[in-house]
C-alpha cells in the first residue's frame with residue numbers, strides 16, 4: 192500500500208504510544224499514517240480534509256465542536272480505555288462519527304490493580320516499607336499490624352466486567368462478596384463467585400470491610416460516596432477507588448480519613464490528576480495513592496492499541512466495528 196493511501200489518524204503526540212515499546216510503535220506507523228495534534232494545528236487546511244480517524248490516548252486530544260468541524264472526512268474516534276466520561280457522546284453522534292473503546296483490554300489489569308490496592312492498604316505495605324528502610328532502625332517492628340483480608344467482606348460497587356473479575360479474585364481470598372449494581376447479575380454468575388446482591392447501597396456500605404468502586408462516572412454516579420455514605424461505613428473499613436475520582440466527594444473523604452470515620456483508602460484515581468502537592472490526601476499516612484495506572488501493564492496497553500487499530504480499520508473499511516460504543 193502506498194503511504195498516501197494509509198488511513199490518516201490524528202493523535203495527540205507520539206510520546207504517549209511509546210509507553211508500549213518502540214518496535215510496536217514502528218509497526219503501528221507502518222499501518223497507519225499518524226498526524227500529531229501539533230502538525231495538524233500548524234497545517235489545518237492540508238490535514239483537515241484528510242483525517243479519517245482520531246486516536247485518543249489518556250483523554251487526549253480533547254474532542255470539541257471546533258475540532259469536529261475542522262475534520263469533514265472524520266469517520267471514527269477510537270478511545271483507549273473503557274471510561275468515556277471525558278467525551279461528549281451527543282456531540283460525537285451529531286457529527287455522524289462512530290466511537291469505539293477498549294473495554295476488554297483493561298479488565299484483568301484493572302482488577303489486579305484493585306486487589307493490589309486492597310492488599311497494600313489492608314497490610315499497610317507502604318508504611319511497612321518506610322519502617323523497614325528507615326535509616327533509624329529503632330522504628331523497625333514486626334508488630335506492624337494490618338487487617339486480615341482472608342474471610343473479610345468485600346463490597347463491590349459496579350459489577351461490570353472489571354467488578355466481576357475482582358469478585359473472582361476475592362473468592363480465592365475466601366472473602367464474602369457483596370455487590371451493588373444497576374442490574375442484578377444472573378444467579379449462575381452470582382453463584383460462581385459466591386456474590387450476594389445488595390439492592391440498597393447502604394446495606395453494602397454498612398456490612399463491608401472493604402468497599403471497592405469499580406463503576407463509570409456519569410451524572411448519576413457523580414459523588415456517589417459522600418459524607419453520609421462514608422458515615423455508614425465501618426470505622427475499620429477501607430475504601431478502594433479504581434473507577435474515577437469524582438465518584439467520591441473528596442473533601443468528605445479527607446475528613447473521614449482524618450477523623451477515623453473510616454480506616455484507610457487506596458486510590459488510583461482522584462480529582463484533579465495529579466493532585467496539587469499541597470492537597471491533604473498527600474499528607475495522610477492511611478492513604479495509598481497511585482497515578483491512575485489501572486490499565487498500565489505492558490500486556491493491557493499493547494492490547495488496547497491493537498483493539499483501537501482493529502476498530503479503526505474496520506470502520507474505515509465499512510465493516511462492523513469491534514467494541515463500537517452505542518451512541519443512540
Ligand SMILES: O=C(O)[C@H](O)CO
Pocket residue numbers: 271272273274275297485486
Ligand atoms: O477508562 C479506563 O479504562 C482507564 O481509566 C484508562 O486507562
